[in-house]
């Protein structure tokens with residue numbers, strides 16, 4: 001039995017932060033950001049809005065679009081590195097906001113690869129035969145952990161949420177294959193150093209700005225370019241597909257140059273590559289489901305299409321998946 005995506009949804013907060021706004025905040029330029037990353041604008045939450053709020057908006061749309069009652073949901077998996085609180089989980093908050101009475105759930109920390117880790121996990125629950133309706137939501141409120149005086153990071157990230165409903169396929173569609181990996185040797189290159197059990201929050205960790213994202217961009221870039229290209233071409237090869245078979249490549253949106261290099265390596269033409277980094281920046285666990293929902297909503301992906309996704313992120317973590325779209 002295959003697990004397949006039967007509904008998609010996204011939520012982007014209203015507030016827009018443009019490159020021109022950032023020019024007034026740090027020593028940067030629209031030209032540098034556009035040419036080095038592909039980003040023009042990103043969205044930010046409003047005062048008091050957090051990850052569970054965005055994820056709940058996504059969950060409500062998923063229920064509506066799939067004509068599903070809240071009490072039919074078996075499991076909620078939330079991929080995030082910016083939970084509202086360390087505990088209770090964001091999944092518990094989403095369950096409560098939905099008032100879904102027959103489910104359980106948990107948060108999953110896989111950074112930018114979080115959504116693909118969660119999709120693989122959710123698919124296994126469906127394939128077990130025990131669970132019929134699993135919600136997978138990728139959400140991140142990156143603005144809550146970004147230092148808006150650090151030009152190395154503040155231009156890159158945005159807030160947002162996206163998700164899918166996973167169900168057993170009726171026509172043998174769905175997730176065909178996945179390659180997932182992790183290597184903690186890359187840990188210090190992209191990290192939120194403070195506030196955990198290693199460096200509990202204190203006046204000192206705050207003073208040292210350890211509650212903000214630190215990234216050694218060059219190192220991550222080098223690994224991401226090779227990593228994403230390797231797993232994307234490997235998963236195509238081992239399933240006897242070529243880039244020509246891919247209707248849409250939905251990559252994690254961290255840098256347009258990384259996406260272009262991966263697409264080139266797999267011989268996927270530009271018109272079959274989803275790019276929305278210009279509008280939303282890097283929303284971490286949310287980029288891929290936001291992309292899926294855009295592509296379904298505008299008719300780019302239809303039933304029967306082959307979809308390739310790939311991601312690379314903190315950990316390091318990485319993943320690629322091949323999906324035959326349809327119920």
Ligand code: UT7
Pocket residue numbers: 027028029032033036037112151152155216217218220221224253254255258282284312313314
């Ligand atoms: O999603 C999780 C995974 N993350 C990624 O995949 C991100 C991977 N890394 C990247 O996308 C890129 O490395 C960045 C976009 C972060 C940086 O681009 P780069 O081409 O690697 O730039 P760089 O770090 O080599 O910096 C080049 C120069 C430096 O100045 P010097 O040392 O040459 O004088 C930086 O200080 O650009 C400077 N710089 C900036 N200049 C204007 C760094 N950030 C900015 C900025 N505006 N915002």
